[in-house]
Amino acid sequence: MTKEYKNMIRMKLFITILSFFLGSIVVIAQNTKEYDLYINDTIVNYTGKQVKAIAINGKIPGPQLDFTEGDIAVIRVHNKMHHETSIHWHGLILPNEQDGVPYLTTAPIKGMSTHTYTFPIKQSGTYWYHSHTMLQEQVGMYGAFIIHKKGEPKLPEYTVLISDWSDENPHEIERSLHKATDWYAIKKGATQNYLEAAKEGYLGTKFKNEWKRMHAMDVSDVYYERFFINGKVDDEASQFKAGDKVRLRVINGSASTYFWLTYSGGKISVVGSDGEDVVPVEVDRLIVGTSEVYDVVVTIPDDNKAFEFIATSEDRIGHASLWLGQGVRQLKQPLPKLKYFEGMKMMNDMMTLGGNMKDMGMNMSLQKMDMNTVMYPEITGKAGAAKEIMDMKHSEHSGHGKSDTGIVTLNYSMLKAPKKTTLPDVPFRTLKFELTGNMNRYVWTINDKAVSEVDKILIKKGENIRIIITNNSMMRHPMHLHGHYFRVINEHGEYSPLKNVIDVMPMETDIIEFNASEEYGDWFFHCHILYHMMSGMGRIFTYEDSPPNPQIPDPEKALKVVYNDDKRYYLSAEIGLESNGSDGEIRLENTKNFAEVEWRLGFNDSSGYETEAHIGRYLDKKQFFAAYAGWDFRYHSSEESEKNLFGQASTQAKRAVACVGLIYMLPWFVETDLRVDHEGKTRLQFKRDDIPLTSRLRLWASWNTDFEYSAGSRYILTKYWSLSAHYDSDMGLGGGLVLTY
Amino acid sequence: MKTIKNILLMLSLLFVVTGCEGxxxxxxxxxxxxxxxxxxxxxxxxxxxxxxxxxxxxxxxxxxxxxxxxxxxxxxxxxxxxxxxxxxxxxxxxxxxxxxxxxxxxxxQYDRPVKNTAKAESHDAHKGHDMAVSETKDVQGGLMDKVIASYFAVKDALVKSNGTAVATAAVELTKAIAAVPMDKMTKEQHTIWMKVLPAVKEDAEHIADTKDVKHQREHFTTLSANIYQVLKTFKTNEAVYYQKCPMFNDGKGANWLSKDKDIKNPYYGSAMLTCGSTVETLK
Known part of the structure; x- marks a missing residue:
């Protein structure tokens, strides 16, 4: 080797080292952008009622955080509350310990303490942030997180952060959902009762629906008093002028609501989803799933009007509006009420008696075939309202697009990435996720297992993961992956769009794939409907050989806290106080287990006293089947000894027995309860509860092999109180009040 | 006595509940x-x-x-x-x-205080519907030309769920069926035609007789199945797609014929416009 050559190498090395240094200087010179977020308990009044909420820097939603690609974000979160919190940066690519899932990736922010997040901004687009602690997101902890491209020209834009609001405490909402309350349906006018069914000619449909053990189907579970855009029912952006093309950064920051987006000023051009650009596509409307993000461009067509950009809740009970421009407010016709019985009819066809969904070989995917369309009057024609239009003699109306299919609705197959999104050429590993759950007990799972019931899914750095997601439940689920983009495989092949949330409709099968491009850590994949996530609908991906996370000093203990979310017990009760005595039960239950106490107490010895206490467990996937053990106590002064159906003599006067039993939910929600006590006595009981006769009137009846029977009715006054009357073979006729908790 | 007291109590409670209007x-x-x-x-x-x-x-x-x-x-x-x-x-x-x-x-239609100054976007959603009525040519020397064309007209009207238009198109179909020149058929064609004729005629008449789309669709299932039989024997020059809706008829499924490869479901119309798949292509 010549000396010159050696010198040259030395020179090269020197330059390399130098440039390395320079490079790091550039890194240091990156713009650091700092924010301080102060989290406070607060009281709000949106409906005339004072209610507790959580505000960030005194506002709901929290402040918009603006960054430019390449910035270093330093965000100090000051928790000024006495309970803990967290903030997750939704859609951001960042180091695992900055992701903000308390106990899993990041230390929880304890009451009266400050936590600093620091991470480089590696992407651009529309994102948002929210609490990942319990149900705090429902009561105000969310805000927009906007990242601009470097040197991006300043164009008209506006952030549209949509949310849902209920005056009810979110923990109470959650408990009520687990109890399968129909109070929300009553509030929405969506009980789909027998009287209504009979009036509209759907009696057979309703019966078949209950026969298949389906409760009244709705597109969303919770009744919300208000929907907001940027915290307001009517938000105004009067700065825009005719001809402006305004980029609306639409973020669905709600806890559990999907929103339809429509615009009174013409078409909506979709230009981005979940922060990533897509090839612009023009539509009349689109639905934005919970936690999903769309960037859309709308044109202000006229100067003397304010045009309405509306977010209508999927159940269509309410909406929030943004007024673009100045002048008289140009309204958009609201989306008409859903035709629930048409939806029920469709569900009847799709659901097997065993409670599984079948897609009848239609290979549904990517929101292309929205089965809910049968419920949309604007597309399939009006049901009840048709008569009204007729007597207004607007027969020429029919020619004007009402029942026509001219409406273009966005679906995932219309999304195309502007650049190829193909993954590195490494082997794929395929996972199959079936989205499962049951509405009756509000249990939501993947492959019938909650987060706490399975191990984390190990992934190797650099490998490609393909997930085939099938939705076998009756609700749609917005599935969100932390810290990674996934490709939503559609007809655009190499140009399949990148997203971090995918809405999977019932019966659909979608394929998503991503490269395990992070370095380390645990990444959550979950349904972003808050109450579904909390009941266990998710999985945790964990990188093999991850280093210990300094924010989680005791990972085993911390993981238990994470798992505890879906293992919690919910209390419920139904207590009747009637003129002939008191009937009631109190239950404590979680995903799989239950404990209950039941009683029937007469006012005198001849009507008798009975109590039963059981603990039990649901055994099958659909939770129609449960087993229990417990004890019964009864006292009855009647002298005659009776024989039951099996010829066993009943010593009803005074009995204290231990028993075991099985419960099975027959079609039409007939609960059969077969038990045997330690004396060998057997009892089989049939009971049907809560037959919805009208919106508020419920009937029930039961009979057992001891020849005891009862039947009654309940008229629902408020969420907790009902009037009741019933006849009982032991206690006779009575009437009074029922407390339903 | 106690019962009466209870009933009175319940009634008074009910009054409190319902007596709040006015x-x-x-x-x-x-x-x-x-x-x-x-x-x-x-x-x-x-x-x-x-x-x-x-x-x-x-x-x-x-x-x-x-x-x-x-x-x-x-x-x-x-x-x-x-x-x-x-x-x-x-x-x-x-x-x-x-x-x-x-x-x-x-x-x-009063004089509106604020007019639309921007050019109204033309509603071109209807564009192209009128062309839909078939230009099918040369179905075996034109023997079935009119029948197929009016069948497609019935189908297109069903896609739009327009019972009146369906009935009108079906009247044309009945006329076309009656006018088929049987003397020009081959023996095989004649046999098939004679076999399906009574059913096809009956279905077409029923569809023409009502404006109830539901009833029309019921007859359209058998009508389509028979027309399919006909087309198999009579052959077409232009591709005709035999398509299936898996849901109709309580999940038993039902078929139809179309000139378009794209699914436009005549059994549900706009409710499930793109529901279905092509099961066979006839040429």
């Missing part, structure tokens, strides 16, 4: 301008604004002023004016959706 509480009154023309407008405006026990509205034809008496705890003038606008009537605050205004009766 006059408007927390009443406030406000008068604003709502644009309109005639007595029919008055009816529509007041109907849209009124809500039992909450809003009582009165619109004056001459002055165009709407007087609203409302329960201020339950609603507000903006909410009422919105409802009026949804029914087609402008106020100075809200402009009715154009489709609501256009839907008003001719005599009600």
């Amino acid at each position: 006059q408007i509480k927390n009443a406030k009154k406000e008068t604003v301008k709502v644009y309109g023309n005639c007595g029919m407008c008055k009816k529509t405006i007041e109907k849209a604004a009124n809500e039992k026990g909450v809003v009582k509205a009165d619109w004056d034809i001459d002055s165009n002023m709407l007087t609203m008496t409302y329960d201020s705890a339950k609603t507000n003038p903006d909410a009422i004016l919105k409802k009026v606008a949804y029914a087609g009537y402008d106020s100075d605050k809200f402009r009715a959706p154009d489709e609501a205004y256009d839907a008003l009766h001719g005599c009600c």
